[in-house]
Amino acid sequence: MAPDQVISSIKDAELVAKRRQQMIQGAVSLFKEKGFHRTTTREIARASGFSIGTLYEYIRTKEDVLFLVCDAIYEQVKTRLESVIDWWNPSVATLEQVVDSYFRLMDDMQEEVLIMYQEVKSLKKETKDYVMQKERDMVTMLEKVITTCLPEVMSNQDVALAANNMFVQGQMWAFRRWMLQKQFTLETYISRQTHFLLQALSINAASEEKA
Incomplete structure (x- = not known):
């Protein structure tokens, strides 16, 4: 199941995207x-700023909203990583930039x-399989970055x-933020995780210890 398969009675694609983003938030x-x-x-409709009737013009079930939340996360990850990957001039610095962008x-x-990993179990098999495939796609993109x-x-x-x-170290900032953010700033967390990643990959980059 893909986002364009979530049934909507509204034909204006731009309006559908706008309203669904409001629902996600x-x-x-x-x-x-x-x-x-x-x-x-009804609570989702109220929090989104429109009526329950309007809500059902853009989705059919509450599960549709959770699916759209999950899908939006992976689409943003994909867009963010693609914007910083320079496939024509690959380097260790590019890898560092990808790590930095992903963690941010x-x-x-x-x-x-946090919500996605707490609630993805609530999705039906078809939609859960789609979300899991999106995660595999993101990991595959990171594999390509490392190899290149x-x-x-x-x-x-x-x-x-x-x-x-x-992939998991980036998400750990959300999973364990209650503890990590007492000990690390985001910049320090990124710096140390990048250091350990490059160390594990036996890379001695000049920019490894910027902080």
């Missing part, structure tokens, strides 16, 4: 406070990331593990 605050199951569609996005989307940017050849298994580590 309204739903995130509610899901954080009450959880997916205890939140009603996870900071921007802390609430959405590093001067030394690594095994596919090592690349896959490094990409998954990077």
Whole structure:
């Protein structure tokens, strides 16, 4: 199931995207406070700034809203990473830039990331499979960045593990923020995680210790 398969009676694609973004923002605050199951569609409509009737012009079920929240996270990750990856001039510096950009996005989307992992179990199999595939796509993109940017050849298994580590370390800023943010600033967290990543990949980059 893809976002364009979420049924809407409105044909204006731009308006649909705008209204659904309002729903995502309204739903995130509610899901954080009450959880997916205890939140009603009427509450989502109110938090989004329109009536329940208007809400049902753009989605059919509460699950549609959760699906749109999950999909929006991965679309933003994809867009953010694609904007900083220089495939024509790959380097260790490019890899560092990708890590920095990804971690900062996870900071921007802390609430959405936390809610997604708490509530994705509530999705039906078809939509859950779609969301899981989006996650695999993001990890695959990180694998390509590592393979392209590093001067030394690594095994596919090592690349896959490094990409998954990077993916989870970024999300950990949201998962364990209650503890991490007492000990680290975002800049320090990014700097140290980048250091450990490059160290694990046996890379000695001149920019490794900027902080």
